[in-house]
Amino acid sequence: MTRLVITGGTIIDQRGERRGDVAVEDGRIVEVGVDTTAALTGDRTLDATGCIVSPGFVDLHVHLREPGKEEAETIETGSRAAALGGFTAVVAMPNTDPAQDSVAVVEFVRQQGERAGLCEVLPSGCITVGRNGDHLAPYGELSAAGVHLFTDDGNGVQDAQLMRRALEYAKPLGIVLAQHCEVSSLTKGAVMHEGSCCSRLGLPGWPALAEELMLFRDIELVRLTGVPMHFLHLSTARSVELVRQAKAEGLPVTAEATPHHFTLTDEMLESYDAVYKVNPPLRTSDDIAALKAGLADGTIDAIATDHAPHAPHTKEAPLDQAPPGMLGLETALALAVTELDLPMQRVLALLSWNPAAIAGVADRHGRPLEAGEPANLCVFDPTAEWTVVPANLASKSRNTPYAGRTLRGKVRHTVFAGDAVVEGGVALR
Amino acid sequence: MKHLLSVEDLTADDIHRLLELTDHMVEVSSRPIPKVPALRGKNVVSLFFEDSTRTRTSFDTAAKRLSADTMNFAVSSSSVNKGESLRDTIETISAMGVDAFVVRHKSSGAPQMITRWTNACIVNAGDGWHQHPTQALLDCYTIRTNLNRRDGFDGLRIAIVGDIKHSRVARSDVQAFTRLGAHVTLVAPPTLLPPSLDGWPVEVSHDLDSLLADLDVLYLLRVQRERMDDALLPSLEEYSALYGLTPTRAARLAPHALVMHPGPMNRGVEMVVDPSELPGSVILQQVTNGVAVRMAVLFTLLGSGSAASIGESA
Numbered sequence: 040m041t042r043l044v045i046t047g048g049t050i051i052d053q054r055g056e057r058r059g060d061v062a063v064e065d066g067r068i069v070e071v072g073v074d075t076t077a078a079l080t081g082d083r084t085l086d087a088t089g090c091i092v093s094p095g096f097v098d099l100h101v102h103l104r105e106p107g108k109e110e111a112e113t114i115e116t117g118s119r120a121a122a123l124g125g126f127t128a129v130v131a132m133p134n135t136d137p138a139q140d141s142v143a144v145v146e147f148v149r150q151q152g153e154r155a156g157l158c159e160v161l162p163s164g165c166i167t168v169g170r171n172g173d174h175l176a177p178y179g180e181l182s183a184a185g186v187h188l189f190t191d192d193g194n195g196v197q198d199a200q201l202m203r204r205a206l207e208y209a210k211p212l213g214i215v216l217a218q219h220c221e222v223s224s225l226t227k228g229a230v231m232h233e234g235s236c237c238s239r240l241g242l243p244g245w246p247a248l249a250e251e252l253m254l255f256r257d258i259e260l261v262r263l264t265g266v267p268m269h270f271l272h273l274s275t276a277r278s279v280e281l282v283r284q285a286k287a288e289g290l291p292v293t294a295e296a297t298p299h300h301f302t303l304t305d306e307m308l309e310s311y312d313a314v315y316k317v318n319p320p321l322r323t324s325d326d327i328a329a330l331k332a333g334l335a336d337g338t339i340d341a342i343a344t345d346h347a348p349h350a351p352h353t354k355e356a357p358l359d360q361a362p363p364g365m366l367g368l369e370t371a372l373a374l375a376v377t378e379l380d381l382p383m384q385r386v387l388a389l390l391s392w393n394p395a396a397i398a399g400v401a402d403r404h405g406r407p408l409e410a411g412e413p414a415n416l417c418v419f420d421p422t423a424e425w426t427v428v429p430a431n432l433a434s435k436s437r438n439t440p441y442a443g444r445t446l447r448g449k450v451r452h453t454v455f456a457g458d459a460v461v462e463g464g465v466a467l468r
Numbered sequence: 469m470k471h472l473l474s475v476e477d478l479t480a481d482d483i484h485r486l487l488e489l490t491d492h493m494v495e496v497s498s499r500p501i502p503k504v505p506a507l508r509g510k511n512v513v514s515l516f517f518e519d520s521t522r523t524r525t526s527f528d529t530a531a532k533r534l535s536a537d538t539m540n541f542a543v544s545s546s547s548v549n550k551g552e553s554l555r556d557t558i559e560t561i562s563a564m565g566v567d568a569f570v571v572r573h574k575s576s577g578a579p580q581m582i583t584r585w586t587n588a589c590i591v592n593a594g595d596g597w598h599q600h601p602t603q604a605l606l607d608c609y610t611i612r613t614n615l616n617r618r619d620g621f622d623g624l625r626i627a628i629v630g631d632i633k634h635s636r637v638a639r640s641d642v643q644a645f646t647r648l649g650a651h652v653t654l655v656a657p658p659t660l661l662p663p664s665l666d667g668w669p670v671e672v673s674h675d676l677d678s679l680l681a682d683l684d685v686l687y688l689l690r691v692q693r694e695r696m697d698d699a700l701l702p703s704l705e706e707y708s709a710l711y712g713l714t715p716t717r718a719a720r721l722a723p724h725a726l727v728m729h730p731g732p733m734n735r736g737v738e739m740v741v742d743p744s745e746l747p748g749s750v751i752l753q754q755v756t757n758g759v760a761v762r763m764a765v766l767f768t769l770l771g772s773g774s775a776a777s778i779g780e781s782a
Contacts, residue, residue: 227698233663233664234663234664234666235664235665235666235667237662237663237664238662238663238664238665238666238668239639239662239667239668240576240577240598241576241595241596241597241598241599241636241639242576242577242596242597242598244663246663310580311576311577311578311580311581312581352553352555355553355554355555355581356553356554357554357573357575357576357577357578357581357596358575358576358577359575359576359596360575
């Protein structure tokens with residue numbers, strides 16, 4: 040049996056921070072040598088000098104494009120990007136073709152993830168069949184097949200009655216419904232945030248209200264039904280306030296924010312470069328400040344990337360024709376470290392154990408680093424500076440809005456199910 | 469100046485220089501043989517991804533009067549309909565040797581995107597709701613000559629009436645008129661204004677009648693029938709009653725006031741009165757001046773030497 044040891048790092052998990060070496064055997068942590076002078080030894084050593092050793096990250100929101108759009112990404116290339124970003128589990132959004140509204144499709148997605156072997160790919164299910172907003176998807180069958188998070192992401196569920204029924208039906212299953220908040224009648228043709236910038240650029244606007252209105256409706260549905268909901272990619276200041284209020288009232292709601300929404304503003308669209316087109320759109324500096332405050336005070340539970348690969352030629356189109364979305368898996372940690380002025384343990388809560396709980400995988404991801412725990416780990420250097428070069432990314436696509444940006448914080452090793460899948464910043468599979 | 473993408477990129481001095489050059493081009497156009505060799509050997513390609521007979525013809529005439537070679541690339545006859553990307557289209561035509569692209573596109577920002585894929589000059593001939601800079605220049609030239617305002621528009625009162633929200637002409641005209649010193653009022657129902665006017669140096673009114681007597685220029689925009697489908701207007705009849713130029717309203721204009729329109733007009737909607745019976749109408753002059761202004765733009769981007777070099781006939 041191979042014994043893998045991670046030496047010289049600083050462990051940070053939900054229990055706190057300490058210097059320590061970690062030994063892994065057969066998929067589990069077998070020994071943690073805290074504050075000992077004698078380093079642990081093993082058959083294989085991962086050097087963590089100057090690094091933080093933490094539970095692996097969990098991304099609640101990735102688009103892996105398979106099946107249906109393999110020219111943009113496959114489950115294998117997306118899993119590799121995830122592993123390089125320090126993620127050991129990702130929730131695959133259901134807007135594939137065919138959509139993830141049947142056991143056959145979610146099983147396929149899970150198996151492709153297992154074949155790639157780089158992280159755990161957790162298929163989400165649709166709220167409605169085909170994400171069309173008309174009929175409930177078979178939550179019972181999908182839940183029995185291991186699906187925990189259900190969403191029509193890319194579309195908000197427009198029909199209030201249908202959304203109410205979805206929550207009621209979901210109640211005994213213990214699943215979580217996740218909403219892409221967008222009242223579509225307010226965003227017809229919209230390509231960017233509605234405000235002074237879109238008015239000057241002559242582009243149709245996506246008003247903050249379109250998000251906030253559905254978020255408000257769904258919070259009230261949670262109040263009515265008592266069924267938990269998760270809110271995807273909050274983008275506005277008022278959304279943060281609505282969730283803060285709901286939590287203060289004790290409602291079972293959780294929320295995520297993406298790195299691009301807390302780092303970039305709508306003024307990026309002045310370039311008319313479709314790499315900055317995303318849904319919901321980039322907002323204003325006031326919204327960024329509110330998102331950061333929400334990440335700091337626990338209103339927002341998780342950082343999720345909304346990793347959305349698109350083939351280069353589709354992004355080389357005018358803004359109204361290009362698809363929305365940005366890459367995120369390989370830059371998330373660095374953006375959180377560089378742009379959020381938060382204690383490292385808080386950053387890791389947002390990236391690891393909080394989303395693990397929302398995704399229903401808290402039994403194996405985001406665990407404390409102790410003997411007997413599953414070995415899904417990330418080792419990263421919080422001070423290493425690196426420059427984002429699109430061609431060097433593992434994703435099949437190149438649509439990162441951070442090309443040329445120098446960021447701080449780089450993943451050195453990722454251990455998934457006890458095996459090193461990234462070593463020295465290089466994917467081994 | 470490498471490209472003409474937006475009036476936003478032009479200073480008041482830039483605009484004045486182009487208008488002075490337009491004077492030369494008007495003179496050239498008035499000759500028995502209105503043609504000079506200034507751009508001989510230059511290849512000007514019209515890339516119209518959206519129909520526009522008048523703007524395309526105007527640019528084409530301008531280029532020919534300067535002896536440039538011209539080529540028309542209309543979308544219906546191109547491989548764009550076969551799924552070729554904008555980038556591939558631009559790179560392919562550029563490879564044939566192009567000095568300037570005149571670009572009309574239904575998407576805001578398309579001309580700016582195109583600059584990434586070619587070394588040719590780009591002239592924006594209208595992009596989405598965004599900009600139509602040569603229209604703004606020909607509008608400035610028309611006001612300048614008719615109201616004898618060679619030194620600028622200080623103190624001029626201009627109302628732009630109609631669908632401001634969806635209008636590239638309005639965005640360009642607001643910037644050009646105010647840069648030259650005019651006082652601009654936008655007149656429209658709130659549904660046809662942009663969601664935010666932060667940073668626009670304009671006033672807004674919903675009461676055309678109260679403005680009419682003080683105006684030096686009344687600029688009407690086309691109001692399109694499809695606006696009713698988006699619940700922006702109850703009916704064209706109501707628009708016409710509140711914002712259209714009726715004979716009653718026309719009679720209240722000052723005698724020197726100009727009436728302008730970028731065309732094509734909607735008779736009976738924004739233009740209820742017959743414009744041929746309006747003494748202040750300069751709508752056809754706008755079209756005429758369009759050719760000279762576009763000659764000035766093409767010469768500025770592609771020509772060598774001074775305006776004097778356009779003196780001799782071809």
